[in-house]
Amino acid sequence: MKPRKIPMRMCLGCGEMKPKKDLIRAVKSPEGDISLDFGGKAAGRGAYICRSTECLEKARKARRFEKSFSCKIEESVYEVMMDELGKESQNS
Incomplete structure (x- = not known):
């Protein structure tokens, strides 16, 4: 039997390829x-990020979310994402 292929995705922050379930x-x-x-x-265009605030900050500074989603992103959206990411990392 052939082993299952693990879907890989690239983190917008660090640029590393990682298993989809880790992002x-x-x-x-x-x-x-x-x-x-x-x-x-969720329905819509997706982009992947590591479970660290550092990677989110790197992607924010390099405007990688804006490039990926082809739109301007408000600072308030980044703040909400930082809060959600902080809460998620506390729970795990």
Whole structure:
């Protein structure tokens, strides 16, 4: 039997390829709202980030989310994502 292929995704912060299940998906919904999708099933355009605030900060500084989603992202959206990421890392 052939072993299952592990889906790999690139982190927008550090640029490393990692297994999809180790990353968090940021999603731009069809309405244009951007949020973190911890389940990985939300509808919309996705981009992946490590479970660290450092990678989120790197992606923010390099405007990688804006390039990936082809839109301007407000600072308040980044602040909400930082809070969610901080809470998630406390729970694990």
